[in-house]
Amino acid sequence: MTVQEAKEILRFYRPGTADAEDAEFNEALQLCEERPELKEWFDAHCAVYSVIRDRMRGVAVPEGLAQQIIAERKIQPPRFPTSKALRVLTAAAAIAITCVALMFLRGPAENTGFTGFRERMIGTALRSYAMDLHSEDSERIRAFLATERSIADYVLPEGLKDAKPIGCVATTWQGEPVSMICFRSGNPPASGRVSDVWMFVTATESVRGAPKSTTPIITTFNNTTAASWTDGDRTYLLAVEGDETMLRRFL
Amino acid sequence: MVPALDFESVVARFYEPLYQFAFSLTRAEADACDLTQQTFYVWATKGHQLRDTAKVKTWLFTTLHRAFLESRRRATRFPHHELSQVPTELPTLSAEHALSLDTDQVLAALSRIDEVYQAPVALFYLEDCSYKEIADILAIPMGTVKSRMSRGILQLQALLADEASQRRPS
Numbered sequence: 411m412t413v414q415e416a417k418e419i420l421r422f423y424r425p426g427t428a429d430a431e432d433a434e435f436n437e438a439l440q441l442c443e444e445r446p447e448l449k450e451w452f453d454a455h456c457a458v459y460s461v462i463r464d465r466m467r468g469v470a471v472p473e474g475l476a477q478q479i480i481a482e483r484k485i486q487p488p489r490f491p492t493s494k495a496l497r498v499l500t501a502a503a504a505i506a507i508t509c510v511a512l513m514f515l516r517g518p519a520e521n522t523g524f525t526g527f528r529e530r531m532i533g534t535a536l537r538s539y540a541m542d543l544h545s546e547d548s549e550r551i552r553a554f555l556a557t558e559r560s561i562a563d564y565v566l567p568e569g570l571k572d573a574k575p576i577g578c579v580a581t582t583w584q585g586e587p588v589s590m591i592c593f594r595s596g597n598p599p600a601s602g603r604v605s606d607v608w609m610f611v612t613a614t615e616s617v618r619g620a621p622k623s624t625t626p627i628i629t630t631f632n633n634t635t636a637a638s639w640t641d642g643d644r645t646y647l648l649a650v651e652g653d654e655t656m657l658r659r660f661l
Numbered sequence: 662m663v664p665a666l667d668f669e670s671v672v673a674r675f676y677e678p679l680y681q682f683a684f685s686l687t688r689a690e691a692d693a694c695d696l697t698q699q700t701f702y703v704w705a706t707k708g709h710q711l712r713d714t715a716k717v718k719t720w721l722f723t724t725l726h727r728a729f730l731e732s733r734r735r736a737t738r739f740p741h742h743e744l745s746q747v748p749t750e751l752p753t754l755s756a757e758h759a760l761s762l763d764t765d766q767v768l769a770a771l772s773r774i775d776e777v778y779q780a781p782v783a784l785f786y787l788e789d790c791s792y793k794e795i796a797d798i799l800a801i802p803m804g805t806v807k808s809r810m811s812r813g814i815l816q817l818q819a820l821l822a823d824e825a826s827q828r829r830p831s
Binding site for chain 2: 421422424426427428454457458459460461462463465466467468469471472475476478479480482483530533534540579581582585
């Protein structure tokens with residue numbers, strides 16, 4: 411093996427990983443011990459690798475993400491068959507076939523309908539998120555969303571017209587644009603929150619099973635209350651971190 | 662016997678590296694959270710199809726990467742570069758210069774390299790996946806993994822060297 415060949419191998423070497431157990435890497439590493447110029451090159455490679463790796467692993471994970479994932483889980487966890495379970499599963503094969511047939515009749519398991527949309531959007535609101543634009547100017551927010559090719563022709567409910575916006579997010583649902591406008595209710599914000607009132611708007615055709623009425627339908631999830639309605643070709647979801655009384659202030 | 666896996670322990674074990682991988686691809690916290698959540702949603706609905714629990718990590722990263730690609734609605738296929746076509750010399754980025762850069766700068770540089778190289782390079786640095794696992798995650802041959810990594814690392818280190826040189830006092 412030449413020095414050049416060793417470099418071609420070792421440029422993929424990652425210190426501190428299982429690469430050290432690989433036979434090809436080991437052969438090249440042995441040459442490092444014999445050739446000082448290769449050793450110098452290799453040490454520099456490892457040092458730069460380690461710094462970049464540390465920087466990339468320095469990305470902070472949002473607080474509460476794991477809890478959010480677990481909270482949003484709606485179906486049973488996957489279970490791997492133990493030998494005992496395997497026997498039960500085998501005996502239940504006929505039932506499973508029936509279940510599969512039922513699944514086909516009932517459509518895909520993934521909740522891509524309105525309830526899935528509502529849960530995803532509220533989930534986004536309740537965890538820490540990065541706003542694309544911080545602004546208290548309603549028209550600037552609207553203009554920004556238009557620039558981002560998100561939904562900008564929304565109509566604010568009367569109760570929201572006097573609320574204080576603080577920014578927006580141009581997000582998506584099933585690949586279609588959703589505008590998320592963030593407001594403050596004036597109540598003391600929960601720890602870590604910058605907003606406690608959120609309005610989402612998307613094209614009605616983007617959400618299967620969207621409400622058909624202009625009259626808001628109100629639902630409650632834990633500490634969050636949401637209203638949803640459709641006006642023209644736009645579907646709205648207004649959520650507050652609070653009860654129905656608080657929500658109705660903004661309708 | 663195949664050990665049982667419960668949803669919460671899988672989340673606890675993998676949500677951080679998955680989020681970091683997602684963030685390295687999207688550089689947007691909301692998008693990275695969505696990708697991570699979507700990955701576990703798919704795991705909850707389809708993970709039981711996986712018979713080899715040793716492959717949970719690869720399965721999750723593969724699912725996240727697919728979700729990312731779908732979200733980008735990629736219309737063109739990635740070009741395939743043979744490893745022999747790839748130059749081998751790295752630009753002159755020293756560890757000292759690299760140390761002057763922070764996470765945001767490194768991720769910003771990652772976002773500027775050719776898109777096709779971003780996921781391989783992110784996995785090269787972020788995760789201790791074997792090259793076989795990375796090939797499985799990205800659904801490309803091992804040779805293509807290495808060629809993309811090699812080109813991506815060249816681009817990344819060139820950008821970082823440039824960034825570091827601008828930060829050096831004259």
